[in-house]
Amino acid sequence: MSQTRTAAPPAEESSLSTARNVLVVVALLWTVQLVALVAALSGIAQADVAIHFRTTEIAWFTLMTLLTGTFFLPFAVKAAALFGKKKVLLVATGLGFVGDLVAAVATDYRTLLIGRGIAGIYAATAPIAYAITRDIFPRRWVGLASGIMAGGVGLVAFGGPFLAGWLLDDYGFRGVLWFMAISTCVSFVLVALCVPESPVTGGGGRMDWIGGLLLGGGITALVYAVGEGSQWGWSSGKFLAYIVGSAIALVVFLLVQRRVAEPLFPPAMTRRRPVWTVLLATSVAAGSLNAVGVVVQLLVLMPAIPTVSDGLGWSGEHNAIVSSPISAMIIVGAVGTGWLARRVDARILLGIGAACAVVGYAIGTHLHHTAGQIIEMGLIAGLGTGMVVAIAPIMIIEVVTPEEQALANGAQTLGLGVAQIIVSQLAFVVMAQHGAILKGTQFYLDQGFTNGLWLVVGCVAFGALLVPLIPRPKRLAEAEVGQAV
Structure with missing residues (x-):
């Protein structure tokens, strides 16, 4: 029996297995990074949406999806443990597609927000996809697949602004909304055809x-x-x-x-010090960094209007060109962190990443008026952002068992969402203290953008100060994976 388990598979079978694994990684990568891509596209489109609908409540354009996603997330991850992760992925993706369609055809702002709210359920796909990665891949693929999925945020950061710039400049914000709907439909097809059901479940129970x-x-x-x-x-x-x-x-x-x-998040898991400290530190640091787009995108895309708005007034294409070096640094930080995670203490990587982000955005609090200054801010902060977003899901793998993975990923995503929502809301409040309303649209002055960046800096710094609370975890190479159970 032992010889049968350890014998090398035939070359043809190994090749087929590798090809199948690659397809699964592509499907899961698309699913996970579509959450980040939609967030990036929303941030870039929000200025046009605010002006078109003449609303002072543009904060809810991005926050509505976060709010509903956060509300439904506990139910989704619990359902994944009870009924199967792939099934819940398909349900969440299908509902996300419905919401995107409603938003794309909306003729008033209230209907647009309803669509965005329904689409927010799609956010539950990310933690479930990470859990499936641990469940279905052999040990040698788990770290690679997780690193690729986390590192994909750099590709989103690099390509997202160019995509959004093309869509906005040629098709307006409607083009962005229709792209979201089409992409969610593609996600549904990829999961349905390429991703197998996870063999790891919660073993029954109830919601x-x-x-x-x-x-x-x-x-x-x-x-x-x-x-x-x-x-x-x-x-x-x-x-x-x-x-x-x-x-x-x-x-x-x-x-x-x-x-x-049958609790949503078992106290036996969340009371363990390695688990709750990782959840706390990563949620504050990564959630705050996710909120910085609220400030930066409004800064660069809002028009310059004397005494009313101190935005830079860039086109979507110009924003994409300027932000491309920043996006490249996010890729470097994320991919490098995925590689280093097997060799370096994850706490060190999280702390260094958060520190780089703090330094970069602290520089940007006063130097954000030209393309060169935006690039200078972003090169440092981008490296740190890539490190933080890549190490966060890996740290969960290091502190929980395969059976706990979906719930732990759900708890982390919930924490990230709550932190992002609160920091984003506070950023809008802080910026509006130095702004003006013109023709029903809220605009912001330079001091508002400065204060918004300082808010993010303070929150990320607080996340960095929480890192010493985390006890030494297992290394990624030592963590138990689903197929090893």
Whole structure:
């Protein structure tokens, strides 16, 4: 028996297996990076959307998808553990396609937001795809596939601005919305045809509906209050009521998780110090970096209007050209981190990445008025961003078992989403303190952009300060993978 297990497969079988693995990696890479690509396209298109619909609530164009994605994420990852990861991937992708279609044909801003909200369910595909990677690949493919999937964010960062620039300049924001719908449809086809079902499941059980509603409702109330706080007043009874209600819902959620038989996020997993410290540090650092696009894209794409707007007024194509060196550094940081993760303590890589991002954006707080200054800021911050986004999912593999992988990835994505939503909302609030409304559209002055960047710098720095809390984890090469169970 041992000889049968260790014998080398025939060359033809090995070649077929390699080709099949490559197809699966491509399908999962498309699925994961489409989440990042849609976020990038949304950020670049938001200025045109705000001007077209004459809205001061453009923050919700990007935040609506984050909010609904965060709300449905716990249900999706739990369903993946109970019913099969591929099945849930297909359901989430199908709903995402429906939402993209609604947004693409919307004739008013409210309908557009409804479509974006439905499309946000697609965000649940990323943690499930990472979990499938660990489940279905042999050991020698797990690190490579995870590194490629994480490093793909650099390709998105490099190609996304050029794609968005072409779509915006030639077809307007409608072209961006239709591209999202077509890409989601392609994702559905790739998963259906190329990705096998995971052999690792939760072994039965049931959905914790009460826990999910408490968690989603608490987070939704918190985010909505932060977004509307400047209009309501930070000391108003309405704002305080939402904050207190959110806190009560989240506390009750924690109590429920201790008592239900099938919790969304098992306390036995989340109470372990390696797990909760990794979740906390990566969520704050990576989530804050995901929010920086809110500031930078508005800075470079909003028009320059004396006393009203200090945007640089670049076209989509010009933005793509200027940001290409930055995107290249994200690729270098992400791919290099994926390679180093098998050799270097992940905590060191996370700390260095966060520090580089802090230095880069700190420089940009005052030097962001020319293409050269944007590139200087981005080269340093881009390297750090690539390192942080690549090491975050790898650190989860190092601290949980294959059976816990989907839930842990879900918890990390949830944390990233919450951090990104809160920092993004705060960035809009901070920038609006130094801005003006013209013809129903919110514009921002230079001090607003400066303060928005300082907000991101402070949040990423806080994430870096959390890294020493993490105990020494296993190296990626030592982690247990699904097919080894």
